[in-house]
Amino acid sequence: xxxxxxxxxxxxxxxxxxxxxxxxxxxxxxxxxxxxxxxxxxxxxxxxxxxxxxxxxxxxxxxxxxxxxxxxxxxxxxxxxxxxxxxxxxxxxxxxxxxxxxxxxxxxxxxxxxxxxxxxxxxxxxxxxxxxxxxxxxxxxxxxxxxxxxxxxxxxxxxxxxxxxxxxxxxxxxxxxxxxxxxxxxxxxxxxxxxxxxxxxxxxxxxxxxxxxxxxx
Amino acid sequence: xxxxxxxxxxxxxxxxxxxxxxxxxxxxxxxxxxxxxxxxxxxxxxxxxxxxxxxxxxxxxxxxxxxxxxxxxxxxxxxxxxxxxxxx
Numbered sequence: 001x002x003x004x005x006x007x008x009x010x011x012x013x014x015x016x017x018x019x020x021x022x023x024x025x026x027x028x029x030x031x032x033x034x035x036x037x038x039x040x041x042x043x044x045x046x047x048x049x050x051x052x053x054x055x056x057x058x059x060x061x062x063x064x065x066x067x068x069x070x071x072x073x074x075x076x077x078x079x080x081x082x083x084x085x086x087x088x089x090x091x092x093x094x095x096x097x098x099x100x101x102x103x104x105x106x107x108x109x110x111x112x113x114x115x116x117x118x119x120x121x122x123x124x125x126x127x128x129x130x131x132x133x134x135x136x137x138x139x140x141x142x143x144x145x146x147x148x149x150x151x152x153x154x155x156x157x158x159x160x161x162x163x164x165x166x167x168x169x170x171x172x173x174x175x176x177x178x179x180x181x182x183x184x185x186x187x188x189x190x191x192x193x194x195x196x197x198x199x200x201x202x203x204x205x206x207x208x209x210x211x212x213x214x215x216x217x
Numbered sequence: 218x219x220x221x222x223x224x225x226x227x228x229x230x231x232x233x234x235x236x237x238x239x240x241x242x243x244x245x246x247x248x249x250x251x252x253x254x255x256x257x258x259x260x261x262x263x264x265x266x267x268x269x270x271x272x273x274x275x276x277x278x279x280x281x282x283x284x285x286x287x288x289x290x291x292x293x294x295x296x297x298x299x300x301x302x303x304x305x
Contacts, residue, residue, distance in 0.1 A: 005253070006253055007252040007253050009285045010285075010286065010287035010289070010290055011287075013287060013288065013289065029229055029230070029231060029232060030232075030262075031232060031249065031250050031260070031261075031262045032226075032262035032263070032264075032290060033226075033227050033229060033233075033264075034229055034230075053264075053289075053290075054227060055225075055227060055264040055289070056289050057289070060289075062287060062289065062290075067252055067257075067285075094288075095287065095288055101287070101288040102288065103265030103266070103282070103286070103288060103291060104264075104265035104266045104288065104289070105288060106288040106289070
């Protein structure tokens, strides 16, 4: 994390809030407006900012690269690298450089638009990592989840198998309750099960640091 | 008739202040800052659309927005900005 000393150009927009990407958020003001931001480097060479300005829609974040980066191929590769490194679902990419756009008009697609278990597995770690002892109950995870992702109509439909819950709540519950999933946080050693939820392990914290969510300790 | 806009700039504590807005309305000009690396030249940054229940300025312009904007941001690169009807 660093404070950039260069101007930036918007190169992509994601349907996720800034807090989805990082615990380290700073405030600033530039020629456009007041903003909240986080600055990152990949391999000491690629620098980028994630910012949300006051005039941007809620629960979106814009990826900015230094204005010295103008080669279309490098821009595209960097966007891809950020998407991969931060494990951003492709459905969350609202716009990226090279795609046509109209000012002020960006519709969130409905077809792919829902919380999937793959994304929820990471989000529960991010939420728990910010709690005392890096530990969170399932009810807390469900309470916090809507702050990290704008839940869609599909997310808010009733679960067919658990009618007292919405689909998204069931997805979060599944992540915590399914301890044997090879892709889940427990088998991967990223978290351990607690009586009422999960606790992020050192390996889990390192995993979050690697994707830029938290600074290394 | 100006071809592009409306765009808006929100009031800020140090940049787009009420005093700056008054100067902009009186002169019909908005001045941009030259990027730190020299870059494209003086650039005005703004949001697309009108101000809605916010303080700031609204403007239109003959200048075509630079393609390095985004759906949420307009960048105008030129030495001269002419503005149509604006409100402060």
